[in-house]
Amino acid sequence: MHSRVRSRRDKLTMNRLVIMAPESPVFFPSPLVFSPTSVKTPSSSPRSTPQKLTMVACPSRKAKETTPCPGSDTVLKRKRPPMLDLKLPPVVASWCSTTVKTPEKADEVVEVEEDGLYSVYCKRGRRGPTEDRYVAAVPDERVRKKAFFGVFDGHGGSKAAEFAAKNIGSNIEAAMEAARSGESVYSVERAIREGYIKTDEDFLKEGSRGGACCVTALISEGELAVSNAGDCRAVISRGGVAEALTTDHNPGQADELKRIEALGGYVDCCNGVWRIQGTLAVSRGIGDRYLKEWVIAEPETKTLRIKPEFEFLILASDGLWDKVTNQEAVDVVRPYCVDVENPKTLSACQKLVELSGKRGSLDDISLIIIQLQKFVP
The missing domain is CATH 3.60.40.10 (PPM-type phosphatase domain)
Structure with a gap:
């Protein structure tokens, strides 16, 4: 009787040791396995594709002639009176x-x-x-x-x-x-x-x-x-x-554009109108x-x-x-x-x-x- 109880206790103890051992993948619960959806790594799946970063600074005048800068709307709402x-x-x-x-x-x-x-x-x-x-x-x-x-x-x-x-x-x-x-x-x-x-x-x-x-x-x-x-x-x-x-x-004037850029500003063309920092159309x-x-x-x-x-x-x-x-x-x-x-x-x-x-x-x-x-x- 006592030997049978002791044998059962020994088996339970061994099972606990195996489950707690990090070297034993056999008993590693499946919900803890990291999947592609939980870690954003590049893959062919659309769910794992990282989001594109939006640049706040507008592109240069040469690179972008007529398209407003992606971040200009945010700046416009915050800074324009x-x-x-x-x-x-x-x-x-x-x-x-x-x-x-x-x-x-x-x-x-x-x-x-x-x-x-x-x-x-x-x-x-x-x-x-x-x-x-x-x-x-x-x-x-x-x-x-x-x-x-x-x-x-x-x-x-x-x-x-x-x-x-x-x-x-x-x-x-x-x-x-x-x-x-x-x-x-x-x-x-x-x-x-x-x-x-x-x-x-x-x-x-x-x-x-x-x-x-x-x-x-x-x-x-x-x-x-x-x-x-x-x-x-x-x-x-x-x-x-x-x-x-x-x-x-106007910011599109050659001398005004040169002055603004020399001071670290930029001039962008938004809907056909040249604007300082993508907002104001006068300089x-x-x-x-x-x-x-x-x-x-x-x-x-x-x-x-x-x-x-x-x-x-x-x-x-x-x-x-x-x-x-x-x-x-x-x-x-x-x-x-x-x-x-x-x-x-x-x-x-x-x-x-x-x-x-x-x-x-x-x-x-x-x-x-x-x-x-x-x-x-």
Whole structure:
């Protein structure tokens, strides 16, 4: 009896030793065997094929001409500022005495005509709340020795355009006063540059998102200084011949592309439009803090003496210039400016906006027509 029990115990002990021994595959339970589905090793089975890795950085400009980068959508959603429905009116620089009539609703058209000197026309686009702003100021209409005008095309909301319209004229004026009182050589171009950069720095300090393209015209003692940062444009009529006084700052420009790439950025073509880091389609402007390393606020300025053959100046956002050429704009406006003493520039503004709309413009359109003959010294 005892020997039979002892024999059974010995057998159980031996069985336990065999199961626990790692060298014995005979008793290794089948569920613990590693299969191709549990370990992702290359094989012909579709279940074992490893997932393809998605590159975040966009390819080079040569390698990819028209296809957007795989990671650009993620960057776009995270970094592009949201649309803001602020319903803020156009404004005038603080140092100006002119009062501009403003709309009560963001979707209304703004129309301003001032004693034959200039006309303003702003129309909301079809993409959302208007993001354009403007400034128009003639401190002393009787003397007409000084004036300041500007169009500001906002993107990612209207905060940057609003801020620029309120402050850029005052900052330029302050830079001029500092230059006059100092020992440095007075330069209008330098004062304008400092005014643009100061406006940009102050806006970035507020921590607001969005940006704005700018085009401004400063008239002082018969001198005309036109500046821009972005794709807003200034076109002058010389005896009926259109001449662009500014250059659109787009990432596809050779000099802008070279500058951006030298700073470590890249330019990619998304749906036929060149964009910095696959997001922004302009390379200069106020704001755009998330792209500030490449989107500079430094303007390009052209200064010239107002001559009798200078008829009028058009400042406008790209909502107009994307659909209307420089010469077409001059041809539309000129018949309304034949009578220098009683020009119909507001009607000319309306015709230009109608033409752009008929050709499919969906963007906000803001423009100012300035009668340069009124400022001839």
